[in-house]
Amino acid sequence: MEIKLIVFDLDGTLVKYENSQWYGSWDAIGYAAGLKREFDQLTAYYLPQLELYEKWVSANARLLEGISVKRVEKGIFPPPYSKGVRVIIPKIRGRYRTMILSSGVDLVAERVQNDLGIDYCLSNRLLRRSGVFTGEAVCDVPLFKKLDILKEMIEKYDISLSEVCAVGDNENDIPVLRSVGLGIAFEPRTEEVKAVSKFSITDFWQLPEILEDYQ
Numbered sequence: 546m547e548i549k550l551i552v553f554d555l556d557g558t559l560v561k562y563e564n565s566q567w568y569g570s571w572d573a574i575g576y577a578a579g580l581k582r583e584f585d586q587l588t589a590y591y592l593p594q595l596e597l598y599e600k601w602v603s604a605n606a607r608l609l610e611g612i613s614v615k616r617v618e619k620g621i622f623p624p625p626y627s628k629g630v631r632v633i634i635p636k637i638r639g640r641y642r643t644m645i646l647s648s649g650v651d652l653v654a655e656r657v658q659n660d661l662g663i664d665y666c667l668s669n670r671l672l673r674r675s676g677v678f679t680g681e682a683v684c685d686v687p688l689f690k691k692l693d694i695l696k697e698m699i700e701k702y703d704i705s706l707s708e709v710c711a712v713g714d715n716e717n718d719i720p721v722l723r724s725v726g727l728g729i730a731f732e733p734r735t736e737e738v739k740a741v742s743k744f745s746i747t748d749f750w751q752l753p754e755i756l757e758d759y760q
Contacts, residue, residue, distance in 0.1 A: 546726050548641060548759040549704050552695060554713035555647035555654050555668065558731045559634075559661075560624045567715075570621070570649035571605055574671070577620025578612045598648075598688040602669055603681075610680025614652070614673050624657055627731065629749030634661040637753060641710075642702070646695060648686045648717065667694065692720040710759065712752070714738065727759055 553559050557568040565572035575584030584605065591601035609617075634643070644665040645654050654668035670683040686694060699709060707726040711718070715734045722728030723741040729752070730742035739745045744755050 546707055546759055548710045548727055548756060549708040550642040550644060550699065550702070551637070551710045551712065551756075552644045552646050552721065552725070553634075553663070554711075554715070554718050554731075555645055555649045555657065557714040557734065558712055559627060559630055559645070559657055560653065561627050562621070562625055570647075570653035571602075573621045574617055574650060574652065575605060575608065577617045578609055580608050583608050595688060599684040602684045606671055606678070606682035607680045609671070609678035612678050614676055614678060617678075618652075621653065622656060624653060624660070626657075627749060628747065629752075630661070633749040633752055634663070637756070638662045641756075642704075644698070646686065646691055646698075646721075648688050648691070665698070667698070688717045689720070691717065692724055695721055695725075710756065727755075729755065 556570050561568040562570065562573035564576050572584055575581065587601060587604050591597055643663045645658055645663055645668065647654050647668040649668050651668045651670045654666050658666040667686055669686055672679040672681040672683065699706065706724050709725040710727040710729065711721045711725045712729045712731050713722055714731050716738060719738060719741050722730065722738065728742040730739045730745040732747055733739040733742070733745055746752065
């Protein structure tokens with residue numbers, strides 16, 4: 546089996562924002578905006594109701610209305626890359642198509658895409674206008690819809706799931722990790738994430754060796 550596309554989760558996988566219990570770009574942005582208490586309150590309310598994820602995204606966005614994008618960027622950039630990411634991802638670029646598929650925020654996802662030279666990027670959009678956040682968001686990647694979105698994407702490029710490698714860390718990555726030809730858990734957050742993956746790694750330097758058997 547030959548791997549043609551590598552799909553990376555963002556938060557907790559390519560980047561780890563240590564100021565958030567989820568290593569997440571949403572919380573990182575909220576905290577950098579000075580809204581830690583408010584973002585934590587939303588987390589406490591919505592976390593037991595993940596079926597309301599899109600409403601959670603919208604609620605986060607409303608809190609940011611009118612806040613300077615540059616002010617937030619100063620608090621979240623450069624991205625805190627996971628071990629080995631800055632070296633290894635550019636090394637494998639060109640040998641495989643690469644993609645970020647994330648329920649995180651485009652502000653971070655697109656910066657990571659540009660830094661690493663990743664081919665495709667799809668994440669949730671936090672709308673900005675004239676240098677400030679508008680208070681609106683577009684949920685292009687609902688928390689548990691990653692597999693459906695991936696299937697739609699690969700159909701355009703004539704790639705099968707068996708030709709996909711996916712790297713993720715959390716429970717919403719499980720359907721993808723279980724379904725692709727090569728699922729890799731990066732510092733998995735739960736035992737189930739590790740169990741559904743063919744490999745578990747703690748450093749991206751381990752990735753090329755695994756991929757050698759799938760060429």
